[in-house]
Amino acid sequence: MKFVLCDCNNFYASCERVFRPDLRERPVVVLSNNDGCIIARSAEVKALGVKMGSPYFRERARLEDAGAKVFSSNYSLYGDMSRRVMGTLQTLIPDVEVYSIDEAFLLLDSAPLRGGTIGELCRSIRRRVLQWTGIPVSLGVGPTKTLAKAANRIAKKDLSRGGVFEMPEGDGTDPFLAGIEVGDVWGVGFRYASMLKRSGIRTALDLKGADDEWIRRRMTLCGLRTVWELRGTVCHPFKACPDPAKSIRSSRSFGEPVVSLHHLRESVASFVERACETLRSQRSTAGCISVFIATSFHRDEPRYANAASRRLAGGSDLTPALVTAAMECLEDIYVPGFQYVKAGVLLRELNSDRIRQAGLFGGAETDRGVRLMEAVDRINNELGRGIISVAASARWKTHVWDMKHNFRSSCYTTRWEDLAGVHVADGGASPCRN
Amino acid sequence: MQELKITGFPSPAAPWSEKPLDILDLLAPNPVSTFFMRLEEDVPQWALLEGDILIVDRSLEPRTGSLAVVVEDGSLALRVSACSGARRFFVLPDGKESSGIDIETWGSVRGVARLL
Numbered sequence: 001m002k003f004v005l006c007d008c009n010n011f012y013a014s015c016e017r018v019f020r021p022d023l024r025e026r027p028v029v030v031l032s033n034n035d036g037c038i039i040a041r042s043a044e045v046k047a048l049g050v051k052m053g054s055p056y057f058r059e060r061a062r063l064e065d066a067g068a069k070v071f072s073s074n075y076s077l078y079g080d081m082s083r084r085v086m087g088t089l090q091t092l093i094p095d096v097e098v099y100s101i102d103e104a105f106l107l108l109d110s111a112p113l114r115g116g117t118i119g120e121l122c123r124s125i126r127r128r129v130l131q132w133t134g135i136p137v138s139l140g141v142g143p144t145k146t147l148a149k150a151a152n153r154i155a156k157k158d159l160s161r162g163g164v165f166e167m168p169e170g171d172g173t174d175p176f177l178a179g180i181e182v183g184d185v186w187g188v189g190f191r192y193a194s195m196l197k198r199s200g201i202r203t204a205l206d207l208k209g210a211d212d213e214w215i216r217r218r219m220t221l222c223g224l225r226t227v228w229e230l231r232g233t234v235c236h237p238f239k240a241c242p243d244p245a246k247s248i249r250s251s252r253s254f255g256e257p258v259v260s261l262h263h264l265r266e267s268v269a270s271f272v273e274r275a276c277e278t279l280r281s282q283r284s285t286a287g288c289i290s291v292f293i294a295t296s297f298h299r300d301e302p303r304y305a306n307a308a309s310r311r312l313a314g315g316s317d318l319t320p321a322l323v324t325a326a327m328e329c330l331e332d333i334y335v336p337g338f339q340y341v342k343a344g345v346l347l348r349e350l351n352s353d354r355i356r357q358a359g360l361f362g363g364a365e366t367d368r369g370v371r372l373m374e375a376v377d378r379i380n381n382e383l384g385r386g387i388i389s390v391a392a393s394a395r396w397k398t399h400v401w402d403m404k405h406n407f408r409s410s411c412y413t414t415r416w417e418d419l420a421g422v423h424v425a426d427g428g429a430s431p432c433r434n
Numbered sequence: 435m436q437e438l439k440i441t442g443f444p445s446p447a448a449p450w451s452e453k454p455l456d457i458l459d460l461l462a463p464n465p466v467s468t469f470f471m472r473l474e475e476d477v478p479q480w481a482l483l484e485g486d487i488l489i490v491d492r493s494l495e496p497r498t499g500s501l502a503v504v505v506e507d508g509s510l511a512l513r514v515s516a517c518s519g520a521r522r523f524f525v526l527p528d529g530k531e532s533s534g535i536d537i538e539t540w541g542s543v544r545g546v547a548r549l550l
Contacts, residue, residue, distance in 0.1 A: 019510075021508050021509065021540070022508030024508070084466040087466035088467070131467075132493045133466065133467065133492070134492065413469065419470050419471050419472040420469075421473075421474045422471045422473055422474060422503055422511060422512050423474045423509065423510070423511055423512070424473075424511065424526070424527060425511075426530075426533055
């Protein structure tokens with residue numbers, strides 16, 4: 001049994017290029033929500049030395065000099081292209097675990113090989129995804145997810161491998177693991193990476209050879225699993241469906257700084273509403289809600305950040321109850337006079353028991369609430385999100401805190417008015433766009 | 435819409451029930467590789483009008499004589515795909531060969547949708 005990690009190359013930038021062939025040779029970057037940071041870079045931009053996550057305003061001059069094309073993130077487009085990539089994978093491999101918007105683990109047993117090698121199969125997957133969707137992908141193969149992920153890294157970095165790399169058997173992995181920094185191993189976060197480096201563990205190979213007991217003490221069982229996976233023992237099995245979330249977070253950076261409590265209330269209410277939709281869709285209740293607000297940490301202005309929580313007796317999934325609790329939290333932490341740029345809510349202590357504890361104690365009032373939420377969810381599912389919403393979120397208004405996306409491309413695959421245009425005139429007559 | 439249940443006599447048609455026709459089964463048999471695009475000008479030679487929606491399937495190999503959306507000089511253009519020996523070339527509405535260099539197929543046009 002083998003795992004394959006299929007990862008889309010520079011996914012967001014690649015999505016933009018599918019419909020803009022004029023950008024194939026040009027550097028392309030995609031910015032985060034509110035056009036703040038760089039979250040996707042084409043190969044040309046990486047070659048310029050522009051770092052992932054760096055603020056756009058700091059790189060702007062350099063990008064302009066290089067003739068780069070800048071996009072705001074267009075998640076309607078990326079979500080649809082992701083669905084197409086994952087759907088294409090499924091036509092070749094039955095077991096696809098979608099890990100993120102641009103990554104999937106594939107489970108290979110001998111069946112789909114039909115006599116060919118794993119390498120040949122991976123190359124045909126790569127060809128088909130590129131042909132059908134226009135998105136280039138890289139594939140890494142290994143006996144565990146962690147090794148497949150490491151193999152994928154090599155497939156991406158070493159262009160001579162044609163986007164596919166298979167980890168050798170047994171200790172044949174060692175020379176390759178020696179070339180991977182410990183911080184780039186799947187599951188090793190930034191903090192653990194610096195701790196490991198201080199202790200002389202610098203590469204994936206060092207980590208593979210680390211002492212089990214030492215790792216377990218310093219990095220808990222999770223860290224030990226990573227080590228075992230590097231040695232070829234499966235600790236993260238293939239998952240057909242996701243684990244239910246342990247917490248639900250809904251937050252956003254504002255398009256413009258927000259000063260008034262009134263505006264913060266509207267934004268927080270809309271976050272609660274979104275989080276509650278997710279909560280109910282996975283049939284859970286939340287036992288605790290937290291609200292946080294923060295000023296910018298880039299600007300030279302007074303800084304402030306704070307959070308507050310409320311318990312929800314017996315757990316709840318009712319939007320009105322959670323909005324009320326969230327508003328109380330917000331009153332606790334709001335201090336006038338600051339320029340807030342971010343706020344959010346976090347639902348915790350999720351209980352996915354279908355038996356509603358509140359139902360036992362809440363009586364008719366809760367029962368009515370549950371039925372109201374069911375009706376609201378059904379209407380919003382059928383007629384579009386936000387058709388019915390709590391008045392506190394004032395969804396019908398355009399808000400100062402709405403997201404900025406000044407360079408967003410068309411939603412080529414999800415809106416009729418946004419379809420890509422096709423011309424007929426002979427060469428060179430192409431309309432020049434920017 | 436909710437399926438309506440029968441309360442009286444069971445339908446004699448039930449054993450013969452078939453899936454209703456869906457135009458997408460014809461136009462987009464492979465939804466993950468099918469894209470819609472808008473034609474920007476009239477092409478009387480190919481009986482196409484400005485505003486027609488081109489149904490472009492990237493999984494469909496272009497054949498000689500079939501319409502294809504191609505990448506030509508960095509933009510998306512509509513051409514008729516043709517072959518002479520192993521050489522693939524692309525034809526304009528007036529029947530002449532396109533003068534663009536390094537033309538490549540973006541996807542094959544499987545059909546056209548037009549609202550009247």
